[in-house]
Amino acid sequence: MSTSNVTLEIAGRRYTVACAPGEERHIESLGRSIGEKLAQLDILRGQSAERVLLYASLLLADELHEAQKASAPTPADDEQAETLEKMADRLEALAQRLESGVASA
Template sequence: MPNVEVEIGNRRYSIACRTGEEDHLRSVAAIVDGKAKDAAGALGNLGENRQLLFASLLLADEVLERRAGHAPPADAALFETNDDDVADALERLAERMEKVARTLEETGQPS
């Protein structure tokens, strides 16, 4: 089982993968790294954990938007974002999380 060195958020990781999946792993790591850099650029100095948290939230938001049929045009560049776009996406995510928290509080569900 090969190990692949990737860099995400200015930190290097060694990750094991199946033979033949090395390039795919590098590609998805580059996407996560791009989102981590977007988050750091939009929100300023973030610790590693928060940078990865916001990168995950941005990626999850993108997945949900695509599932809802709001995918970006096919010719859109992978990392073609600006700080305002990232900040807007994070604001939408924060609003969604607050709504979920309110719903859980109202229904008495443990958080």
């Protein structure tokens, strides 16, 4: 399988990354996103590449955590789901009674 190379510039440093053919634009977009996040942090100027990438990892992990927390079901969601499930059960029972009444008529 062939690979492509993409060069990303993050926090003033250039990194060459291998990717599957056709994924170049996506990888470049991810690199830009990371670079933009890091550009907001003045504290990173003059830091080592390892420290810059550590901060990038922490920022992205925090963003992922917040997104997961925002999409996690809440007790209200659970309560609504339970109510809908009970309604569906009652409707199904009613439909069965109606069908059996029609069949015996």
